[in-house]
Amino acid sequence: MTLAPALLLATAAGGEASVAHLLAALAAIFVGTKVLGELAQRFRQPAVLGELVAGVLLGGSVFGIVDASNPVISAMSEIGVILLLFEIGLETDVRSLMKVGGEATTVAMAGVILPFGAAMLATEALGLGHLPALVSGAALCATSVGISARVLSDLGMLDTTEGRVVLGAAVIDDIIGLVILAVVAGIVAGGSVSLSVVGRVAGVAVAFVVLAVVIGARVAPPLFRVAEKIRASGTLGLVAIAFAFLLGWLADMAGSAMIIGAFAGGVVLHDLPQAPELRESTTRIGSFFVPIFFASVGAAVNLRALMSGDALLVGGVLIVIGVAGKVLAGYVPWWFRGDKLLVGVAMVPRGEVGLIFAQMGLASGAINAGEFGAIMLMVLVTTFVTPPALGRRAVRVRRRAEDLGIDDLVAGASRSKET
Amino acid sequence: MTLAPALLLATAAGGEASVAHLLAALAAIFVGTKVLGELAQRFRQPAVLGELVAGVLLGGSVFGIVDASNPVISAMSEIGVILLLFEIGLETDVRSLMKVGGEATTVAMAGVILPFGAAMLATEALGLGHLPALVSGAALCATSVGISARVLSDLGMLDTTEGRVVLGAAVIDDIIGLVILAVVAGIVAGGSVSLSVVGRVAGVAVAFVVLAVVIGARVAPPLFRVAEKIRASGTLGLVAIAFAFLLGWLADMAGSAMIIGAFAGGVVLHDLPQAPELRESTTRIGSFFVPIFFASVGAAVNLRALMSGDALLVGGVLIVIGVAGKVLAGYVPWWFRGDKLLVGVAMVPRGEVGLIFAQMGLASGAINAGEFGAIMLMVLVTTFVTPPALGRRAVRVRRRAEDLGIDDLVAGASRSKET
Numbered sequence: 001m002t003l004a005p006a007l008l009l010a011t012a013a014g015g016e017a018s019v020a021h022l023l024a025a026l027a028a029i030f031v032g033t034k035v036l037g038e039l040a041q042r043f044r045q046p047a048v049l050g051e052l053v054a055g056v057l058l059g060g061s062v063f064g065i066v067d068a069s070n071p072v073i074s075a076m077s078e079i080g081v082i083l084l085l086f087e088i089g090l091e092t093d094v095r096s097l098m099k100v101g102g103e104a105t106t107v108a109m110a111g112v113i114l115p116f117g118a119a120m121l122a123t124e125a126l127g128l129g130h131l132p133a134l135v136s137g138a139a140l141c142a143t144s145v146g147i148s149a150r151v152l153s154d155l156g157m158l159d160t161t162e163g164r165v166v167l168g169a170a171v172i173d174d175i176i177g178l179v180i181l182a183v184v185a186g187i188v189a190g191g192s193v194s195l196s197v198v199g200r201v202a203g204v205a206v207a208f209v210v211l212a213v214v215i216g217a218r219v220a221p222p223l224f225r226v227a228e229k230i231r232a233s234g235t236l237g238l239v240a241i242a243f244a245f246l247l248g249w250l251a252d253m254a255g256s257a258m259i260i261g262a263f264a265g266g267v268v269l270h271d272l273p274q275a276p277e278l279r280e281s282t283t284r285i286g287s288f289f290v291p292i293f294f295a296s297v298g299a300a301v302n303l304r305a306l307m308s309g310d311a312l313l314v315g316g317v318l319i320v321i322g323v324a325g326k327v328l329a330g331y332v333p334w335w336f337r338g339d340k341l342l343v344g345v346a347m348v349p350r351g352e353v354g355l356i357f358a359q360m361g362l363a364s365g366a367i368n369a370g371e372f373g374a375i376m377l378m379v380l381v382t383t384f385v386t387p388p389a390l391g392r393r394a395v396r397v398r399r400r401a402e403d404l405g406i407d408d409l410v411a412g413a414s415r416s417k418e419t
Numbered sequence: 420m421t422l423a424p425a426l427l428l429a430t431a432a433g434g435e436a437s438v439a440h441l442l443a444a445l446a447a448i449f450v451g452t453k454v455l456g457e458l459a460q461r462f463r464q465p466a467v468l469g470e471l472v473a474g475v476l477l478g479g480s481v482f483g484i485v486d487a488s489n490p491v492i493s494a495m496s497e498i499g500v501i502l503l504l505f506e507i508g509l510e511t512d513v514r515s516l517m518k519v520g521g522e523a524t525t526v527a528m529a530g531v532i533l534p535f536g537a538a539m540l541a542t543e544a545l546g547l548g549h550l551p552a553l554v555s556g557a558a559l560c561a562t563s564v565g566i567s568a569r570v571l572s573d574l575g576m577l578d579t580t581e582g583r584v585v586l587g588a589a590v591i592d593d594i595i596g597l598v599i600l601a602v603v604a605g606i607v608a609g610g611s612v613s614l615s616v617v618g619r620v621a622g623v624a625v626a627f628v629v630l631a632v633v634i635g636a637r638v639a640p641p642l643f644r645v646a647e648k649i650r651a652s653g654t655l656g657l658v659a660i661a662f663a664f665l666l667g668w669l670a671d672m673a674g675s676a677m678i679i680g681a682f683a684g685g686v687v688l689h690d691l692p693q694a695p696e697l698r699e700s701t702t703r704i705g706s707f708f709v710p711i712f713f714a715s716v717g718a719a720v721n722l723r724a725l726m727s728g729d730a731l732l733v734g735g736v737l738i739v740i741g742v743a744g745k746v747l748a749g750y751v752p753w754w755f756r757g758d759k760l761l762v763g764v765a766m767v768p769r770g771e772v773g774l775i776f777a778q779m780g781l782a783s784g785a786i787n788a789g790e791f792g793a794i795m796l797m798v799l800v801t802t803f804v805t806p807p808a809l810g811r812r813a814v815r816v817r818r819r820a821e822d823l824g825i826d827d828l829v830a831g832a833s834r835s836k837e838t
Contacts, residue, residue, distance in 0.1 A: 019497050020671035023664040030661040038649040047651055072494045078438050230457040232466055234706035241707070242449040245442040252439035284703040287653035288660070 022072055025058075026292070028065045032058055033291040044391070048144070049383050051291055052355075055298020068299040073292065078258075080293030081356060083286040085259040086244040089266020090279050103333040104168030110332035111169065111347050112176050115140040115325030122317050131188065132371045135361035136314070138184045139375045140322045142177030142353035143170045144383070157394055161338040166346040177353040179205045181257055184357065188366045208256045209264045212247055216268030224274050236274055237281020243269065244282075259356070297355045300362065306373035314370070315377035322382050323348055339397045342390070349386040354379045441491055444477075445711070447484045451477055452710040463810070467563075468802050470710055471774075474717020487718040492711065497677075499712030500775060502705040504678040505663040508685020509698050522752040523587030529751035530588065530766050531595050534559040534744030541736050550607060551790045554780035555733070557603045558794045559741045561596030561772035562589040563802070576813055580757040585765040596772045598624045600676055603776065607785045627675045628683045631666055635687035643693050655693055656700020662688065663701075678775070716774045719781065725792035733789070734796030741801050742767055758816045761809070768805040773798045 032054035040050030058066040068074060119137040124130070157163045183205070220243070227239040244265040251261025269278055306315075330344025358375040361367035367375070451473035459469030477485040487493060538556040543549070576582045602624070639662070646658040663684040670680025688697055725734075749763025777794040780786035786794075 019494055020668050020677060022494060023498075023501070023671075023677065024668040027661040027664040027668065030657045030664075034646075034649050034651060034654050034657060037651055038654075041650065072491050075438055075441060075491045079442075082442070227453070230453050231460065232453060232456055234703060235453050235457075237703075238449045238453060238706055238710075242446040245446040245449075249439050249443040249446065252442075258439060258442065281703065284653060284656075284700065285707050287657055288704050288707070291657075 025066050029295040051294040052298040055295035056301045059299025061303035066299045068296040077293045077296035080289035082262040086262040086266040089263040103165045103336045106333040107169035108172035111326050111329035112141045118321045131366040139354040139357040143347045144349050162342045188364045205256050208254050212264040240278040310370040311373035315374035318378040319381045342393050349383045350379045444485050448714040470713040471717040474714035475720045478718025480722035485718045487715040496712045496715035499708035501681040505681040505685045508682040522584045522755045525752040526588035527591035530745050530748035531560045537740045550785040558773040558776040562766045563768050581761045607783050624675050627673050631683040659697040729789040730792035734793035737797040738800045761812050768802045769798045
């Protein structure tokens, strides 16, 4: 007599054995991402790097514990991205973006146009098709807000002029990245690359965000005033997540991307009096789902494909363009009086959005395993290279500031020395 | 051109459209359970009652938004039960159970044997098969710790002798319920009902719990001392959940039930210095998954089957036995000097474990939709009937205590008047 099907709640395909395996896979993901994330931080690298590596190790090319194509894992991984972009939205204050103004916008625009254009040209020159070139270019656009903010904060540089420009630009190019995501997703799904299509897709994405923000700003305050009257603990956070999910679903219905809906949902809730509690709850629930996303992305990496000649060549070209494009973008606002190189270097790390492009391209067949590997390599290297480079530049900027007696930079930089 | 597959992370069957629908279903579950839970509380009923009703409304027999047999929903619902029993384990202090001693154990044992035996006899007399009789009897065993503790706390009666006996007995009969669950699950999975089989299954379940607790008690403290060194926020909570999942998986491997593993995992962690933080984190993550469990259980209710003559007859019999069995059990420890009726009434509500039995029986084909409906009816009615009955008894006990000048009971009871 076997007792294996002890709790037969799963009536559909899969059943008990698969849920037990799911538990084991999730436990491995949680422990693996935390341990390797910590290890990465001990080596002064961002935790997300360790989480990706954990996924690579758990995935098919090494231990084979996590199958990224399992429907439950992949649904939970999608909930992870959706919650991540909802969190980023919750942190995004539209007005303070307006204030950092010209410099941030210029850096963001240049930091999208330069690498995107260069990558399109270079990859087509290397003989890649139009679609892989498009996906590669798109993957190079968005700086990882999480990574750059974390690195800057670790260095005590968030409160400097450079820090503010970087944060503003990173948030703006994340928004641009979301629009590009919708455009590229539309094209990958079968559209042609005519300007009218691009305009229409961007229009739908922007219109959805604008409508969501405008309508949401009227609906959210009374909604959360009502939700506050529900005494059960955790209600506010759960209603916020329901709000994000609902907007994700609406975005999908409207022909946009679910993560754009979730991001717009976060922006809408940013100013609510209940926002701090919503952020806290979302981060807690996100701490369960977001590692599943990073680990799944890592688990989808085919190490052999990553190490193939093609992936290394294309990956190398993408890395050069990715680093040079963002560093140059730091110099485009010529009137900026702070350290332009510091800004440029801080814009280099790519993260979530680049990985989303790679994953999307792979899943839809727009790119092959080698091209996926090349993008992964670019994301890994740009993420890996930034913290030490940024640290070295910060020390130099601090010394110069001390010589000139500029207090606020000294204060920021010296704080970094203590930590 | 359609943009629907905008984010093609889901490579397996299902894909984008199903994830968008999943988001909508989850949003409906979160809002529905919170709103109906609050409504139930306004009518002085436990929130869980409202959450079940929300599930019934969202399920196939009314709005059809939530499909409890969807593999992702059902996996998340299982994670919900697992986290719920992990939470209960985290609240269970083995030593304070020992202290409430004789009375609690007697009430628990009598409260399992009386309804189980009576239900087996009565349902077989009504012409049900051996398996449905077994499942029905098992579903009547376990008092819902959550419901009775919540009700007693709302009445300010948790700190009275009666309150302590009820809490102790409820926790003990939950443990007995878990063993019965493993036994019945084994039998339902194809074993015969011989005493040696029952003994072996119970032995495996008990041995697993004992081994898990003994080994876990040695492994957990150093494990969590190491986990504490990882600086990323939320690490401790996530490691705790990984611990619960790992024990659930081990329990499944050992031929026991996953929820027994999760419960044992909670008991092991109860005494850790980090326990308060683990409880907080688990409750937060649980606040996402547990409503999915209750809503799924509700969604599986077939209202037409519930209202069929058979379900009403069997359900009515189960209700009478369920109420009488637990109330009588309160009188079995004859030496107890507190109010025996209060204890008995407080033991009446059935919840999680009863629902798990019903779900398991239905999924494995051991019971039919009508018998499932009868058990649901019993769970709904016993849960529904307790709070007002307990309130009325509490007022009478308080008056008598005031007349006698028994201080601690007066203190407890008068606190209830203020709330």
